[in-house]
Amino acid sequence: MRRPDCSLGQAYRIALLLxxxxxxxxxxxxxxxxxxxxxxxxxxxxxxxxxxFAWTTPDPWRAGEVAHITVAVTRVDAAGQVFPxxxxxxxxxxxxxxxxxxxxxxxxxxxxxxxTGFYELDHKFPGDGLWRIExxxxxxxxxxxxxxxxxVEPAASAPWLLWAxxxxxxxxxxxxxWQAGRRRATQAVARRTVQPSLPFKx
Amino acid sequence: xxxxxxALLGPWELRWEVLIPLALFGSLYALGWVRLxxxxxxxxxxxxxxxxxxYLGLGSIALALMSPIDWLGTQLLxxxxxxxxxxxxxxxxxxxxGNPYPVALWGLPLSVRRFVTAGIAGDTWxxxxxxxISAPGICWLVFTFTYLAWHDPFLYDLALRVDxxxxxxxxxFFLTAMLFWWPVINGAPRFHKSMPYWxxxxxxxxxxxxxxxxxxxxxxxxxxIYAHYNTVPRLYAMSALQDQMIGGAVxxxxxxxxxxxxxxxxxxxxxxxxxxxxxxxxxxxxxxxxPLSEQRMGKVEVAG
Numbered sequence: 001m002r003r004p005d006c007s008l009g010q011a012y013r014i015a016l017l018l019x020x021x022x023x024x025x026x027x028x029x030x031x032x033x034x035x036x037x038x039x040x041x042x043x044x045x046x047x048x049x050x051x052x053f054a055w056t057t058p059d060p061w062r063a064g065e066v067a068h069i070t071v072a073v074t075r076v077d078a079a080g081q082v083f084p085x086x087x088x089x090x091x092x093x094x095x096x097x098x099x100x101x102x103x104x105x106x107x108x109x110x111x112x113x114x115x116t117g118f119y120e121l122d123h124k125f126p127g128d129g130l131w132r133i134e135x136x137x138x139x140x141x142x143x144x145x146x147x148x149x150x151x152v153e154p155a156a157s158a159p160w161l162l163w164a165x166x167x168x169x170x171x172x173x174x175x176x177x178w179q180a181g182r183r184r185a186t187q188a189v190a191r192r193t194v195q196p197s198l199p200f201k202x
Numbered sequence: 203x204x205x206x207x208x209a210l211l212g213p214w215e216l217r218w219e220v221l222i223p224l225a226l227f228g229s230l231y232a233l234g235w236v237r238l239x240x241x242x243x244x245x246x247x248x249x250x251x252x253x254x255x256x257y258l259g260l261g262s263i264a265l266a267l268m269s270p271i272d273w274l275g276t277q278l279l280x281x282x283x284x285x286x287x288x289x290x291x292x293x294x295x296x297x298x299x300g301n302p303y304p305v306a307l308w309g310l311p312l313s314v315r316r317f318v319t320a321g322i323a324g325d326t327w328x329x330x331x332x333x334x335i336s337a338p339g340i341c342w343l344v345f346t347f348t349y350l351a352w353h354d355p356f357l358y359d360l361a362l363r364v365d366x367x368x369x370x371x372x373x374x375f376f377l378t379a380m381l382f383w384w385p386v387i388n389g390a391p392r393f394h395k396s397m398p399y400w401x402x403x404x405x406x407x408x409x410x411x412x413x414x415x416x417x418x419x420x421x422x423x424x425x426x427i428y429a430h431y432n433t434v435p436r437l438y439a440m441s442a443l444q445d446q447m448i449g450g451a452v453x454x455x456x457x458x459x460x461x462x463x464x465x466x467x468x469x470x471x472x473x474x475x476x477x478x479x480x481x482x483x484x485x486x487x488x489x490x491x492x493p494l495s496e497q498r499m500g501k502v503e504v505a506g
Contacts (some may be wrong), residue, residue: 037364040433
């Protein structure tokens with residue numbers, strides 16, 4: 001068998017083409033942030049003509065960090081069949097219980113075409129303490145409101161995940177260097193032991 | 203149209219953490235395949251059917267993690283089970299059948315290829331680690347334990363609540379499934395003696411009882427085991443309990459059936475190889491007999 005050809009040529013052009021195709025696919029696909037799950041805060045709560053659901057992530061919420069709220073707006077017909085409400089206007093009002101004058105009114109956006117009836121909101125909380133979260137769903141059938149309370153914890157002193165990642169990366173790099181050094185040393189010993197056995201030319 | 207079918211036909215989700223590794227491994231394989239094919243079109247290492255199986259494997263990963271199945275998995279246990287089955291029962295064996303190690307290796311630049319082969323073929327920590335972890339018994343235990351452990355209600359609900367735990371769940375399912383299928387498909391690099399076919403049959407069939415018990419228990423539970431599914435709207439015309447029944451059946455039937463199918467295929471391959479061996483032996487015996495008879499005839503002629 002011939003030795004495989006490693007030159008820059010057709011193979012690299014094909015790879016380049018593949019990368020290009022992948023990039024086109026990546027750009028043309030609509031980004032969808034289909035966050036599933038989270039901690040349930042409101043489950044199947046009757047709110048006007050609707051039944052609302054709400055989930056929050058991460059757990060716990062911290063001041064200065066992005067908090068995520070997912071809301072599902074549904075309606076139940078006379079037969080008990082549940083339908084998603086895709087065209088609702090979902091407003092989320094955040095009120096600090098320690099500073100009631102601090103009220104934020106934000107609009108949640110539809111999540112994706114697959115997650116029909118689901119709306120989401122990302123928001124960075126300005127301060128810690130207790131916050132009242134009021135979810136209002138407005139649609140052609142009417143308006144529904146539910147509320148729940150969330151405890152926002154003070155900002156973390158150090159992002160532990162970053163530290164853990166950095167430690168792990170350092171260990172892996174150190175291990176790589178150690179392995180490389182060990183291999184070089186083994187090769188050097190092998191070279192030294194091979195030399196005396198070379199044929200003696202007198 | 204049923205709401206579930208409508209949802210399944212919905213748009214795919216772009217996830218860079220999935221797309222980038224798929225593009226990377228897909229490109230490496232393509233590059234290696236082209237390089238190897240240039241040497242010989244009839245070689246077995248980089249054949250056309252292996253190329254097709256490898257890309258079907260990558261495609262099935264994309265299907266499991268970027269199609270509406272991913273989102274629906276957070277709403278329905280059935281779809282979550284389907285997602286897991288695709289990752290462990292379809293993607294992993296298809297990728298192994300594509301012979302990824304030697305082919306993708308040729309897609310790497312020479313220096314990196316040397317580095318990788320030195321790490322795998324030399325006396326390194328990487329080789330010892332891979333050798334230890336690729337022992338068939340370890341592969342079976344690691345996969346079965348991981349697979350069953352994630353079905354614990356606490357871990358399962360945690361995965362559905364926290365995004366990174368969910369990603370970890372899928373990653374561990376896929377990686378341990380790759381371990382499981384390694385000795386079955388006997389993929390390269392090989393650190394152990396190939397398992398005989400009867401051993402591979404036992405290996406896959408040994409997974410049927412624990413999987414069937416877990417699937418049966420989920421399908422027949424009178425209560426909703428995974429609390430998460432009680433907290434989502436029932437938009438797909440099935441209650442949480444009905445969904446759980448179907449999800450449990452998917453787990454129980456799909457995996458068991460897959461393992462039995464693999465065992466039947468192995469049995470077929472085994473009998474085919476045995477028949478070929480016997481045929482070769484018979485041919486060899488004929489060749490041995492021929493000169494002897496000719497010799498006898500010669501003697502008769504001389505005697506006459």
